[in-house]
Amino acid sequence: MKRITLFAAVTFLTLVLSGCILSKSPNATDVTTPPDTTTTFSITVFPFGGTYAWTLDGTTLTNTANTYQYTPTGGEHTLTVTATHLLGTDTQTWNILDAEVTAPVDAAGATVAVTDTDSPLVGTEVEIPAGALESTITITISQP
Numbered sequence: 001m002k003r004i005t006l007f008a009a010v011t012f013l014t015l016v017l018s019g020c021i022l023s024k025s026p027n028a029t030d031v032t033t034p035p036d037t038t039t040t041f042s043i044t045v046f047p048f049g050g051t052y053a054w055t056l057d058g059t060t061l062t063n064t065a066n067t068y069q070y071t072p073t074g075g076e077h078t079l080t081v082t083a084t085h086l087l088g089t090d091t092q093t094w095n096i097l098d099a100e101v102t103a104p105v106d107a108a109g110a111t112v113a114v115t116d117t118d119s120p121l122v123g124t125e126v127e128i129p130a131g132a133l134e135s136t137i138t139i140t141i142s143q144p
Helices: 002-018
Strands: 020-025 030-033 041-048 051-056 067-070 073-083 088-105 110-113 123-129 137-142
Touching: 020 067, 051 123, 067 073, 073 123, 073 137, 088 110, 110 137
Parallel strands: 030 088
Antiparallel strands: 020 041, 041 067, 051 073, 073 088, 088 137, 110 123
16 A cells, blocks of 8 residues: 555656646647638647747747637648747647538538639549438548
């Protein structure tokens, strides 16, 4: 019993003295963002407080909060936040893929197509015939 208590105490002290990311959102590090939406990225660190520095594709952003509102611009991106606090720093990175088109398709079938003339994928389409699906799924067309 003493060993378990000692192990728990050492583990707790290690976390407390080194700081850590308690939560992040989105939880996955690879994120696909639908078009025409805003996605909120955030972290919560221990110890609380401190400062936050965000970069998008290596460019420093002006945001200094623990949350960032991301609007898709197309393609692949890297979003990183570094939290500096009393016990040091913690960093979280997300790999973002901006979808060109995201659409739900049900058993009735549908054609999902990229119609944005500014997109290099314009004219790309996926046709799902009626009866091919048992339930609604989301079809995403995006650049690799």
